[in-house]
Amino acid sequence: MLDANLKKQLDTYLQNIVNPIEISVSVDDSPKGKELHELAVEIAEMSSKIGLVAADDKRTPSMGVGPSGQPSRVRFAGIPMGHEFTSLVLALLQSGGHPSKADPALLDQIRHLEGEFHFETYISLSCQNCPDVVQALNLMATLNPNITHVMIDGALFQDEVDARQIMAVPSVYLNGEHFGQGRMTLPEIVNKVDSGASKRRAAELNEKKPYDVLIVGGGPAAASAAIYAARKGIRTGIVAERFGGQVLDTVGIENFISVPYTEGPKLVASLEQHVKEYDVDLITEQTAAKLTTGDYVQIALESGATLESRAVILATGARWREMNVPGEQEYRGKGVAYCPHCDGPLFKGKRVAVIGGGNSGIEAAIDLAGIVEHVTVLEFADTLRADEVLQRKARSMRNIDIIKSAQTTEVRGDGNKVVGLTYRDRETEELKQVDVAGIFVQIGLVPNTEWLKDSELNLTRFGEIEIDARGATNIPGVFAAGDVTTVPFKQIIVAMGAGSTASLAAFDHLIRTPDPAAAKEEAVSA
Known part of the structure; x- marks a missing residue:
C-alpha cells in the first residue's frame, strides 16, 4: 500500500507521537475495504504507540483516529491518500499529543467552544482545496470533545453525494445542515461557529497603531510587497480574506522561473513562510470595504474595524469571470x-x-x-x-x-x-x-475592485486600477500591484515583480512625505 519512500517519511513523523493512539477500522470484503485495512495495518505496525481495533461504522470502509481507549472523534470515510494523506498524518500526530503550530489564542478559542458540533466534509482526493478544510476540522475535533469530524470521499459514497445533491467540494455539513462550501481556513471556521468572535476581533483591530505600509490582499503581489517593505525596517501589515489568493486554487505551475514544477498550495506555503521571516503583521479573515484618505489612508473592513497607514498597496487580485447568464447563480455548486x-x-x-x-x-x-x-x-x-x-x-x-x-x-x-x-x-x-x-x-478574470467604486481611485472600464510604471495610482500614498491593476499580463511572476516595484515606490513616497504623527507632535510642542 505504502511505497518504501513514503514509509520512510511516515516513520520519521510517527516518532513525534507522544501518547498512545488507536486506529479503528470499519471494513468489508470490497476492494476498497481491503485496501483501507491494508493501509491501517501498515501504519499500526510502524509504531508501538499505535493500536488497531475493529469498528462498526455506518460508513464502510472508514477509519477513525483518536487517543487509546476513547471514541474516535476524527474519521476518514474512504481511503485518505492523494491530497488527503497529509490530513491522515496530522490526525495521527495531533491525536497522539503532538502540538499544532496554529495560533495559541485560536487553539484556546477552540477548546472553549460550547455546544455540540458534528461536522461532515465531502471531498475528492484530487481536490487541492479540500485538505485545508479537513485538517482544520480534524484539529478542532482533536482539541474539543464536543466536536467530531468525518471526511467523506464523494467518489466512494456516491449515494450520499446524490442524496445531498453535492456537486462541488469541499462541501461541509454541521449537525446535518449545510455549513459551507469551498476553501475555508481554521480561523474562518472557528469564527463562524463562535458568534462573538467577529466583534472581538474588530475591537482588537481598531486598537492597532497606523502602519507605514499596509498591503491589502494576500496573493503573490502582496507577499512580495510585504517582504520588500519589511526589509526597509518600516511598520508593515497585510490584511486579506485569506493568504495566498487565487494561487491557492491553482494546481500545476510550470512557468515559475527556476522551479520547473510546483503546485499552488505549496507555493503559497513557501510565500507565507518567507513573509513570516520578517516583522509583518499578517491579518486574515478580513474583507476590505472602503478606502478613504486624510492624514492617513484608511481601510475600512466589513467587520467594522478600520486600519490606517501612511501608504497603502492594493493587491486584491482577481477572481474567475462568471458568464452572467440566467441559471448560473441558481445552480452554482449544483452543476x-x-x-x-x-x-x-x-x-x-x-x-x-x-x-x-x-x-x-x-x-x-x-x-x-x-x-x-x-x-x-x-x-x-x-x-x-x-x-x-x-x-x-x-x-x-x-x-x-x-x-x-x-x-x-x-x-x-x-x-x-x-x-x-x-x-x-x-x-x-x-x-x-x-x-x-x-x-x-x-x-478569464475579473479584478476585485467593487469595494473601490465609490473611492477617488481611477479605474478602467474593466474595473482595473490604473497605475504608472512605479505602481502609483492617482491618489498620493496609494499604490497597486498584480492582477487587480492595468498590468497587461496576469501571471504569478509578473505579480511578484509588480509587488516589489510598488513597495519600493511606497518607501520612496514615505521618505519624501512628513509623518502625520510626527507633524502633530511638533505642532503640540511648538
Whole structure:
C-alpha cells in the first residue's frame, strides 16, 4: 500500500507521537475495504504507540483516529491518500499529543467552544482545496470533545453525494445542515461557529497603531510587497480574506522561473513562510470595504474595524469571470463549477461542458476527459486562444468536442441541479441545447475592485486600477500591484515583480512625505 519512500517519511513523523493512539477500522470484503485495512495495518505496525481495533461504522470502509481507549472523534470515510494523506498524518500526530503550530489564542478559542458540533466534509482526493478544510476540522475535533469530524470521499459514497445533491467540494455539513462550501481556513471556521468572535476581533483591530505600509490582499503581489517593505525596517501589515489568493486554487505551475514544477498550495506555503521571516503583521479573515484618505489612508473592513497607514498597496487580485447568464447563480455548486480539479471527480461517467477556449479551458477539458463520459467545449470566438500544443492534445481525445462561435445564453436545470445549457450559434443565430450534468466556467478574470467604486481611485472600464510604471495610482500614498491593476499580463511572476516595484515606490513616497504623527507632535510642542 505504502511505497518504501513514503514509509520512510511516515516513520520519521510517527516518532513525534507522544501518547498512545488507536486506529479503528470499519471494513468489508470490497476492494476498497481491503485496501483501507491494508493501509491501517501498515501504519499500526510502524509504531508501538499505535493500536488497531475493529469498528462498526455506518460508513464502510472508514477509519477513525483518536487517543487509546476513547471514541474516535476524527474519521476518514474512504481511503485518505492523494491530497488527503497529509490530513491522515496530522490526525495521527495531533491525536497522539503532538502540538499544532496554529495560533495559541485560536487553539484556546477552540477548546472553549460550547455546544455540540458534528461536522461532515465531502471531498475528492484530487481536490487541492479540500485538505485545508479537513485538517482544520480534524484539529478542532482533536482539541474539543464536543466536536467530531468525518471526511467523506464523494467518489466512494456516491449515494450520499446524490442524496445531498453535492456537486462541488469541499462541501461541509454541521449537525446535518449545510455549513459551507469551498476553501475555508481554521480561523474562518472557528469564527463562524463562535458568534462573538467577529466583534472581538474588530475591537482588537481598531486598537492597532497606523502602519507605514499596509498591503491589502494576500496573493503573490502582496507577499512580495510585504517582504520588500519589511526589509526597509518600516511598520508593515497585510490584511486579506485569506493568504495566498487565487494561487491557492491553482494546481500545476510550470512557468515559475527556476522551479520547473510546483503546485499552488505549496507555493503559497513557501510565500507565507518567507513573509513570516520578517516583522509583518499578517491579518486574515478580513474583507476590505472602503478606502478613504486624510492624514492617513484608511481601510475600512466589513467587520467594522478600520486600519490606517501612511501608504497603502492594493493587491486584491482577481477572481474567475462568471458568464452572467440566467441559471448560473441558481445552480452554482449544483452543476456550475469553476475548479475542474476539485469538482471533476463528482461528475465521473457524466457529460459536462467547459466554457472557454483559452489555455485554462482546454486544460480543463483535457483533465476532465479522463474522468467524465464526454466534454463539450464552447468558445465564443471563431478560433481557440489556447496554445497549439494543448489544442492538438484536445483534438486527439475522442470524448472531447469543440464548438466555436458559441455564446452561452442560459444554464438549464430541474430545480435541483444542472441538466444542460443553451447557446447561440453566432454564425447562424440559431439557439441550440447541450445536455450536460456539469458546466465548468473558464473565461478569464475579473479584478476585485467593487469595494473601490465609490473611492477617488481611477479605474478602467474593466474595473482595473490604473497605475504608472512605479505602481502609483492617482491618489498620493496609494499604490497597486498584480492582477487587480492595468498590468497587461496576469501571471504569478509578473505579480511578484509588480509587488516589489510598488513597495519600493511606497518607501520612496514615505521618505519624501512628513509623518502625520510626527507633524502633530511638533505642532503640540511648538
